[in-house]
Ligand SMILES: Nc1ncnc2c1ncn2[C@@H]1O[C@H](COP(=O)(O)OP(=O)(O)OP(=O)(O)O)[C@@H](O)[C@H]1O
């Protein structure tokens with residue numbers, strides 16, 4: 271049986287040059303390892319904010335490594351070197367605008383400048399590619415969503431929709447720890463107990 275393959279890409283000029291240690295890949299690895307309870311493997315890349323390099327890396331992860339899901343972090347803002355969404359759209363077959371819309375909704379609960387992120391989601395072939403912001407703490411925030419003081423979810427994290435999206439793309443089965451993120455599937459798409 272094929273197991274789920276996830277590509278994670280940290281896109282940062284300074285982290286890739288060693289100016290500061292990369293916190294993107296560790297944050298993504300930690301979150302995914304805690305949240306996903308079914309088997310998966312990770313393919314990791316740390317690269318600079320260069321559009322051609324980002325496009326090449328995304329294509330390599332999807333076309334050669336057959337990653338079912340690719341998560342990027344960094345380079346989604348308006349600065350001239352923030353080109354992750356441009357690279358993602360350039361190699362996309364189809365756009366999934368809901369992911370960017372939902373992340374901006376979530377992030378507005380944490381930072382008033384959330385609207386500055388141009389993050390998006392796309393499909394290339396049968397793979398889902400999602401852009402997360404560069405601030406390392408925003409990885410957990412956008413994937414998991416916003417909770418009230420009692421710990422109840424008040425704005426759903428984007429990862430709650432990833433399992434069903436991957437299912438529709440014929441990926442291997444993905445289940446999450448409900449305490450971290452409750453994956454939603456319509457009744458007709460749920461596995462018999
Ligand atoms: N990979 C990373 N590791 C650690 N901190 C990061 C990383 N990426 C971003 N940050 C932090 O989050 C902030 C916002 O991220 P952003 O993607 O806008 O980076 P940036 O200002 O374009 O710089 P760079 O590309 O050199 O990381 C950065 O200024 C930095 O403090």
Ligand SMILES: Nc1nc2c(c(=O)[nH]1)N[C@H]1C(S)=C(S)[C@@H](COP(=O)(O)O)O[C@H]1N2
Nearest residue numbers: 344345346347377383386387403404405408
């Ligand atoms: N959850 C969350 N979303 C966030 C932020 C953040 O700190 N947390 N920063 C915002 C800011 S200030 C910018 S400029 C954009 C783009 O950030 P990026 O270039 O690091 O991807 O993400 C926005 N979204």
